[in-house]
Amino acid sequence: MEKDLSAEDLSTEEVGVEKENLTTPEASNDEVMLDITLRPQKLGDFVGQQKIKDNLTIAMDAAKKRKEPIEHVLLYGNPGLGKTTLAHIIAREMGGGIKVTSGPALEKIGDLAAILSNMQTGEVLFIDEIHRLNKTIEEVLYPAMEDQSLDIIIGSGPSAKTIRMPLERFTLIGATTKTSLISAPLRDRFGHTFHLNFYEPEDIAQILERNAKILSSNMHEDAKNTIACRARRTPRIANRLLKRVRDYAEVKHDGKISIDAAHGALDMLGVDKLGLDEVDRNILKSLIEKFQGGPVGLNTLAASIGEEMDTIENIYEPFLLQLGFLERTPRGRKATLAAYQHLGFNPPVE
DSSP: OOOOOOOOOOOOOGGOOTTTTTOOOSSSSGGGGHHHSSSSSSSGGOOOOOOHEEEHHHHHHHHHHHTSOOOEEEESSSSSSHHHHHHHHHHHTTTTTEEEEEEGGGGSSHHHHHHHTTTTTTTTEEEEEEGOHHHHHHHHHHHHHHHHHEEESSOOOGGOEEEEEEOOOOEEEEEEOGGGSSSSSHHOOOOOEEEEEOHHHHHHHHHHHHHHHHHHOOBBHHHHHHHTSSTTTTTTHHHHHHHHHHHHHHHSSSSSSOHHHHHHHHHHHHHTTOOOOHHHHHHHHHHHHHTTTOOBBBHHHHHHHHHHHHHHHIIHHHOOOOOOOOOEEEEEEOOOOHHHHHHHHOOOOO
């Protein structure tokens, strides 16, 4: 006979959920196909970021009337907010193809030259993590972006010659999480610069409703709102939680994503009502319990919980700052009164 498993007996592996990196906004390798499936194909289907959509609509319509490519676009913001999706939408709306690469992948000038020389008129070159381009590659981009030309050096030493090769008019779309690391000359060559903000819960709920239909999942209204409140205002995390809750509902319930299924799955995953996971809570608890709320340096804080500084600063801090649970000061990080209250600690006596 098969054993009737209770919620306590059921491990995360048995329902296909993973605690590791659950609320990390970067996409893992096994999520790439899911992201493509759920990715909106038109600007009208893209939920949230209304100001960006309005500006992009005007820019694209104007470019179409002039029968020329849209100006180069720089998209920046935290991971998982839709930069890659917007790049694909722009290419599709403008009627051109898209070639995708990333800053770290472009190691040699020849790598970039090969891509640029094969670009067709109106095509989009999307460079993710553009802040990680090396300076030599970056300098090759300058004439390509401004003059639609590629400077090629033939030979070396005194006999070296520079040949300027014309390029088709294309649009460069760069995506970054760190605009401060992009040099001023490169940043100034973008005609449009857009900052993607964290999403409102109602936008996340709308995204979840749309994607549940794509996944052929029956989701109750209250379950949708519960997942939306715990998705850290990030679509990629919302999609990840939706997939985990769907798995739990199929194993432990009748397949419908009900409020009980949502609570059961999210509690098992350790995601609380505001979207904080175990690492978030460890950061705040370490500040409160070990350092009397701070301030404490990032290096010391990272060592106290066994995480890397970059991971804390780029992945976890932005959301904790958005919630008002963390404060950055010249002397280090501090836990706020809201953090004490959320974790059930008595606030410090002044």
